Amino acid sequence: MWVQRSLLPLQVHRTIERELGKSMKDMFSHFFEAPLATASMAQVHRATLKDGQEVAVKIQHPGIKEIILEDLKNAKSLVEWIAWAEPELDFNRLVDEWHKETIKELDFNIEAENTRKVSMNLGVESEHGCVKLKERVDVLIPEVIQQSTEKLLILQYMDGIRLNDMDSLEEFGVNKKKLVREITRAYAHQIYIDGFFNGDPHPVLDFVRDPMLDDSLQIGNFLVSKEHPHRPILLDFGLTKSISSSMKQALAKMLLACAEVDHVALLAAFTEMGFKLRVDMPEQAMTVVTLFFANARPENQKSLAEEREKNKQFLKEKNLNEKQKQYFNPIMFQNDNICFSQVDAFPVDAIIFMRVINLLQGLSRTLNVRIPYLDIMRPFAESTLLGSEPSTTNQWIYNSPVHSDVEAKLRQLLIELGNEKILGVQVCAYKDGKVIIDTAAGVLGRCDPQPVQPDTLFPVFSATKGITAGMVHWLVDKGKLKLDDTITTVWPEFCCNNKDLIKVHHVLNHSSGLHNAMTDFLWSNPLLMCDWGMSLHHTAKAVPETDPGSQQLYHFLSFGWLCGGVIEHASGKKFQDVLEEAIIHPLNIEGELYIGIPPGVESRLASLSLDEEELEKLLQIKCMPEMPFALQQASLTEVASGLLAFFNTLNVRRATIPAANGHCSARALARFYAVLAAGGSIPPPHSPLSKPLLGSHTHVPQLLPDRSLEKKSNIKDINNSKVPIKKVKNAKTHMDPSTSCDNGSCPLTTKSAQGSLASNGIDNGASETVRRMFDNPKIHDAIMGTGDYTSMVIPDGDFGLGFRKFNMASGSFGHSGVGGSTGFCDTQHNFSIAVTVNRMSLDGVTRRVIQLVCSELNIPLPQEFSKSGKLGPDMQFNLGNMGQ
Numbered sequence: 001m002w003v004q005r006s007l008l009p010l011q012v013h014r015t016i017e018r019e020l021g022k023s024m025k026d027m028f029s030h031f032f033e034a035p036l037a038t039a040s041m042a043q044v045h046r047a048t049l050k051d052g053q054e055v056a057v058k059i060q061h062p063g064i065k066e067i068i069l070e071d072l073k074n075a076k077s078l079v080e081w082i083a084w085a086e087p088e089l090d091f092n093r094l095v096d097e098w099h100k101e102t103i104k105e106l107d108f109n110i111e112a113e114n115t116r117k118v119s120m121n122l123g124v125e126s127e128h129g130c131v132k133l134k135e136r137v138d139v140l141i142p143e144v145i146q147q148s149t150e151k152l153l154i155l156q157y158m159d160g161i162r163l164n165d166m167d168s169l170e171e172f173g174v175n176k177k178k179l180v181r182e183i184t185r186a187y188a189h190q191i192y193i194d195g196f197f198n199g200d201p202h203p204v205l206d207f208v209r210d211p212m213l214d215d216s217l218q219i220g221n222f223l224v225s226k227e228h229p230h231r232p233i234l235l236d237f238g239l240t241k242s243i244s245s246s247m248k249q250a251l252a253k254m255l256l257a258c259a260e261v262d263h264v265a266l267l268a269a270f271t272e273m274g275f276k277l278r279v280d281m282p283e284q285a286m287t288v289v290t291l292f293f294a295n296a297r298p299e300n301q302k303s304l305a306e307e308r309e310k311n312k313q314f315l316k317e318k319n320l321n322e323k324q325k326q327y328f329n330p331i332m333f334q335n336d337n338i339c340f341s342q343v344d345a346f347p348v349d350a351i352i353f354m355r356v357i358n359l360l361q362g363l364s365r366t367l368n369v370r371i372p373y374l375d376i377m378r379p380f381a382e383s384t385l386l387g388s389e390p391s392t393t394n395q396w397i398y399n400s401p402v403h404s405d406v407e408a409k410l411r412q413l414l415i416e417l418g419n420e421k422i423l424g425v426q427v428c429a430y431k432d433g434k435v436i437i438d439t440a441a442g443v444l445g446r447c448d449p450q451p452v453q454p455d456t457l458f459p460v461f462s463a464t465k466g467i468t469a470g471m472v473h474w475l476v477d478k479g480k481l482k483l484d485d486t487i488t489t490v491w492p493e494f495c496c497n498n499k500d501l502i503k504v505h506h507v508l509n510h511s512s513g514l515h516n517a518m519t520d521f522l523w524s525n526p527l528l529m530c531d532w533g534m535s536l537h538h539t540a541k542a543v544p545e546t547d548p549g550s551q552q553l554y555h556f557l558s559f560g561w562l563c564g565g566v567i568e569h570a571s572g573k574k575f576q577d578v579l580e581e582a583i584i585h586p587l588n589i590e591g592e593l594y595i596g597i598p599p600g601v602e603s604r605l606a607s608l609s610l611d612e613e614e615l616e617k618l619l620q621i622k623c624m625p626e627m628p629f630a631l632q633q634a635s636l637t638e639v640a641s642g643l644l645a646f647f648n649t650l651n652v653r654r655a656t657i658p659a660a661n662g663h664c665s666a667r668a669l670a671r672f673y674a675v676l677a678a679g680g681s682i683p684p685p686h687s688p689l690s691k692p693l694l695g696s697h698t699h700v701p702q703l704l705p706d707r708s709l710e711k712k713s714n715i716k717d718i719n720n721s722k723v724p725i726k727k728v729k730n731a732k733t734h735m736d737p738s739t740s741c742d743n744g745s746c747p748l749t750t751k752s753a754q755g756s757l758a759s760n761g762i763d764n765g766a767s768e769t770v771r772r773m774f775d776n777p778k779i780h781d782a783i784m785g786t787g788d789y790t791s792m793v794i795p796d797g798d799f800g801l802g803f804r805k806f807n808m809a810s811g812s813f814g815h816s817g818v819g820g821s822t823g824f825c826d827t828q829h830n831f832s833i834a835v836t837v838n839r840m841s842l843d844g845v846t847r848r849v850i851q852l853v854c855s856e857l858n859i860p861l862p863q864e865f866s867k868s869g870k871l872g873p874d875m876q877f878n879l880g881n882m883g884q
Contacts, residue, residue, distance in 0.1 A: 009033045012045065015059050019152040026050075031057075040064070041106065041238075046157055054157035055145050058108065065106050072099045101199070105238035112148035114237035115141065115155070121194040122186060139186045140225060140233045160223025160233045163366060174230045176367040181376055183222065183232045184360055188380040191353065195248040199352045200239040201359050222363070243349050246272060249449060251353055252381035256447040259378055260607075263650030265447040267602040274347030385449050398440040398453055401689040406856040407437040413852055414441050423839035424452040424606050426666035427849055430674035430832045431857065433683035437833070438667055438690045445607030445838060454690045455592055455697065457663040458606045458836035459647055461817030462556075464595055464662030467583065467672065468563045469508055469802020469815075473782060474582040476504075477680075477774045481570040483508070483782070483792060483801065487562075491569040493540040505792035506548040507562045508801040509785065510555045513544030517558035526646060529557070530655035532575075536565045552794040560659025563802075575656055583672060584699060586682060586773055591697020592668035596656040600701030605653070605663065606838040608644045608819065644840070660817075666834040667694055669823040673814060673832035676783065677825035680774030780811055780827050806862030816864065820846040829859050 012033070013024050024031060030048040036056065037044050041064055045057045076095050104110045119141040142155040161168045169176060183201075190197035201221055223233040243251075250272035257265035357373070364371045396415065402408050410427060424442035428435070440452045475481040481490065483505040488495040494502075499514075506512040518538050522529055529535055539561040546553070555562065564575050571578050576596070584590055591601070646652055647661075655661060667686060671694070674683050686694035778787060785793030785800035786808075798804055806812040806824055814824020819840035825832040833853060835846045850865045 011062065012043075012059055015062065016057065016152060019149040041068075042108075049145070053145065056142065056155045056157045058153040058155065060106070060108065060151035068102060068106065072102060101239055101241070107150050108148050108153040108238075109150055111236075111238040111240075112144045112153055114240040115144055117196060118190065118194075118198065118234070118237055118240070119143070121196065122189060137186045137189050138182055138229075138231055140231050142233070142235065158223065158225070158233050160225055163222050163224065163363070169224065169367075172224075172226055172230060174224055177369045177371065179224060179230065179232055180360075180364055180367060180369055180371050183234075183363065184371060184373060184376045185380070186232065186234060187356060187360060188377040191243075191356070192248060192252050192377070192380040192384040195243045195245065197241055197243075197356065198234070198237055198239065199241040199356060200236070201356055201363075241349065241352050243353075247347075247349050248384055251350070252384040253447050255374065255377055255381045256385065259374055260447055260648065261645060262445075262447055262607055262648045264602050264605045264648065264653065265445060265607055267650070268444075268448060268450075268605070271603050273350045275350065385447065396441055398451055400438065400440070400454065400691065403438060403687060403689065404436040406853060407439060409856060410437060410849065410852060411439055411441075413848065414439070417845060417848065421839075421845050422837065423609055424456070424458075424837065425845070425849075426452060426454065426456065426458065426834075426836045427853075428454075428665075428667040428670035428834050429853060430670055430677070430683060432830045433674065433678060433681075435667075435687035435690070437853070438687055440666075442838075444605070446609045448607060452606065453604075454667055455604060455665055455692055455694075456606050457592065457594070457597065457601060457604050457665060458821060458838055459608060459653070459819075460662045460664060460669070460821035460823075460836060461647075461660050461819055463669065463815050463817035463821050463823055464657075465559055465659055466803055466815035466823060467579075467593070467595065467662055467664075467669075468560055468567075468658040469783075470672065470676070471567050471578055471582050472504065472508060472563050472802060473779065474773065475567060475570050475578070476782070477776050477779070481566070483789070487566060491540065491565050493537070494565065496541060497543045499542075499544060502544065502548045504566060505789075505801055507555070507559065507566070508799075509549075509552060509793045509797065510559065510799050511549050511552045511794050511797075512555070512562065513546040513548055513550070513553075514539075514542050514558050514562060515553040515555045516545060517542035517555075518561065519557065522557070527651070529657055530651055532564075532656045535561050535657075536568075539565060549794070552797040552799060555659070557657075557659050560657055560661075564656070564658045575658065580699065582773070587668075587671050587675065588685070588695035589668040589671055590695050590699035592694060593662070593664040593672070595658055595662050597653050597663050598700045599654075601697075602650070606836075607648055608838055608840060610644055610819075610840040662817075664836070665694075666823075666836045669834035669836070670832050673823050673825040673834065675773050676779070676813075677827055677830050677832045679827070680772045680776070680779050682771060682773060784808070784811065784813055804864065806864050807860050810860045812860065812862050814862075814864075816846075822846055822850075822864075824862060824864075826859055826862075829857075831857065831859055 016027070017023055020027065027050065028047045029050055029052070032046040035043040035045050042058050042060045045059070047055050047057050049055055072095070076099070122137045122139060122141065140158060142158055145154045145156055148154065161172060161174065163169075187197060187201060198221065221234065221236045223235065225231045225233055250269045253265055253272070254269035257263075257269055361373070397411050402411070406429075414422065414425065414427075422442050423446070424440075424444055426440045427437055428439075429437040438454055440454050440456065442452050443449045444452060444456065472481070476483055481504065483503070485504050486500065487502050487504060487507070488500055502512045502514070507514075518529075518535065521538055539558060542558070567578050568575055573581075579595060584593060594601075597605070653661070653663065667690065671683065671686060675681065776782060778789075781787035781789050783800055783803050784805055785797075789801065793800055800813060803813040804815055806814055807826070810829065811827035812824060813827075814822060816822035816824075820837040821835060823832070823834040833850065835849050837845060839845075847865045851861060853859075854861045854865075
């Protein structure tokens with residue numbers, strides 16, 4: 001802080017007369033020589049105008065501008081020297097922003113305009129789009145009186161109580177908790193609704209003792225009205241920050257992500273704000289940000305300190321070697337003590353926002369009250385995001401070309417259904433190997449108004465089972481496994497508790513007797529399903545409840561781990577490696593189909609939601625025999641709500657859960673079923689009209705460190721800090737066209753990492769290996785459990801071998817997931833379709849889409865999506881009572 005003495009009365013008079021061009025006598029009937037307050041830049045005097053109005057006169061200290069500019073120049077030189085010595089500590093942007101804002105603060109004309117603008121913003125009942133705040137912000141702001149100048153500002157005088165005057169607050173009966181709550185609401189409105197806020201809301205920063213006046217002058221930006229209802233008075237709008245609409249939405253998303261414990265939305269908000277995290281620590285980031293918004297109490301400060309220590313220990317336990325230390329880009333590694341920054345880039349706007357929140361929390365500590373900042377600010381953040389949702393017009397549909405007449409009619413249907421039924425949706429369909437539909441609409445989530453695009457990743461729950469079953473059939477096709485193999489043949493640990501007779505086809509047909517395997521185990525701690533090794537171990541030790549092949553009972557979760565164990569033991573490879581080798585690379589759907597997402601794709605993830613009024617419809621599935629016993633006994637309202645929260649957390653989304661944790665785009669899922677529809681033949685490349693191109697993403701993003709500072713080659717030897725790229729024999733590199741090449745850090749993928757590119761017309765010498773996914777001419781019989789495979793399935797059962805039989809007459813099969821996402825194909829008509837949604841639909845959005853498409857193409861409607869047909873266990877959850 002720049003410390004400045006109060007001006008002598010003569011200096012005050014001269015400054016006022018020089019600025020306004022009038023004598024003191026002509027302007028004021030009375031002027032108090034002793035200042036009300038003084039600060040680094042100015043001091044404030046009380047006065048009475050000739051017309052009798054009480055005013056506060058703010059006068060800039062002579063010569064302060066030159067002093068401050070010199071200090072800023074010195075600060076700039078200092079940070080440049082530090083950045084030269086240690087590039088990771090480059091605070092130039094902060095100092096530049098500080099300089100820019102300070103220059104504005106020295107011009108009282110700007111402060112006058114800021115005061116008027118904030119007053120206007122807060123004085124009108126806020127209504128934004130379809131969202132209307134329940135209550136207006138109830139604060140007072142002094143009116144600007146007369147014309148201001150660069151160095152003089154005259155404001156309406158408001159007689160108020162200083163916030164550190166505890167005796168007066170008590171005497172007037174001020175409700176301190178209500179006071180802080182209303183101040184917080186005022187700033188939430190400024191930030192989230194207006195995008196224009198005071199960046200310096202200090203209650204009482206300091207006491208400046210003026211030796212000339214022998215008095216303590218308190219500095220602060222708040223007063224409390226002495227009149228009931230004792231409204232807050234907001235002062236001093238010199239340092240006022242304007243933020244863009246995108247930053248406003250990102251800040252709102254960050255707050256709501258904390259409220260919803262949505263790791264994906266939090267990391268997406270960080271990305272949109274411009275934060276660049278050096279270390280992938282989403283859970284730790286969520287903890288810190290949540291504490292940041294928590295009640296302002298000393299224990300939270302302690303919690304933040306403890307969290308910092310935990311984060312240090314987290315990295316220490318990684319046993320970083322020298323190369324890894326370069327990757328994490330630490331400031332210092334000395335004597336096993338880690339001191340580093342976890343953030344590679346700080347957006348200035350976000351820093352000012354965090355400073356405001358921190359100062360508001362200081363206000364709570366000053367008044368010794370506990371305030372739930374997250375709850376108070378949430379309605380304003382929701383207003384920002386909900387008010388920014390696109391209306392259900394053509395703009396609600398993602399801007400991409402129409403492939404067919406049926407797609408044009410589909411888009412009209414989506415508009416009619418509107419965002420009352422749909423949050424975000426994708427629909428993709430193939431006919432005779434060609435794309436006829438590839439439509440995206442809506443937004444990524446309740447906390448994220450970004451538009452759904454063709455490459456958005458949706459959680460598809462049990463639709464994942466079809467992918468997992470496809471991997472098992474692929475291993476059979478390649479001779480690594482037989483459908484009538486007993487599981488103990490390939491998975492020795494499985495040989496216990498009378499499971500010797502369980503065969504691979506029993507698992508695929510949901511007739512192994514292990515439908516409740518691990519259910520009770522997971523009910524006590526659902527997060528255990530994120531531990532792949534432990535899940536396989538407990539599955540192998542499970543006890544069957546029925547004899548294999550005797551009953552078909554839906555394997556709600558156990559299906560995935562049973563298949564996963566078989567896949568890994570039969571192939572001798574990791575589950576993820578088989579997924580890439582069997583499906584991802586041959587189909588060229590890199591970056592758009594995962595069972596457990598990798599770090600780096602969070603910005604493309606859709607978040608789940610469920611309308612609360614529809615929760616009651618879940619009661620009709622409570623007694624479903626296919627559902628695990630524990631679910632039948634539970635409160636389904638709690639289950640549904642918990643399911644959303646659970647699968648929105650990032651550690652769950654990253655886990656390998658082959659029965660329920662698929663994340664994909666509709667076009668990737670539709671392409672998979674297009675291969676099955678064609679008997680294993682891989683169709684031509686996906687439509688070039690859909691952008692970005694399918695397969696253009698790097699499947700596992702390389703989280704390379706930011707090398708923006710390496711241009712300073714005279715400071716650092718950048719050759720010693722490059723990350724080596726492993727060379728693969730006879731491999732060709734493929735540059736990801738969707739990735740920026742700034743700073744020389746374009747991700748490179750190789751034949752071994754990217755898979756075959758033949759389906760994009762690139763000759764890599766291996767095109768013969770990707771023309772077919774399956775060589776078995778009877779693959780349709782194998783999937784449906786017909787022909788030579790009839791004995792492997794329960795007669796008249798709903799499932800074939802890994803897929804639900806939708807329509808036996810037309811050879812239609814697929815798999816749906818809880819919430820509405822689905823994928824299936826019709827083999828007789830060489831047709832496939834996938835629908836992905838993020839609002840868990842109980843009213844048939846998926847059904848309406850498929851009914852329309854099948855009707856337009858004269859394709860038999862699968863029973864699963866008809867009004868009278870029998871529904872599968874997942875679609876009963878999805879669609880409710882179809883007869884209504």
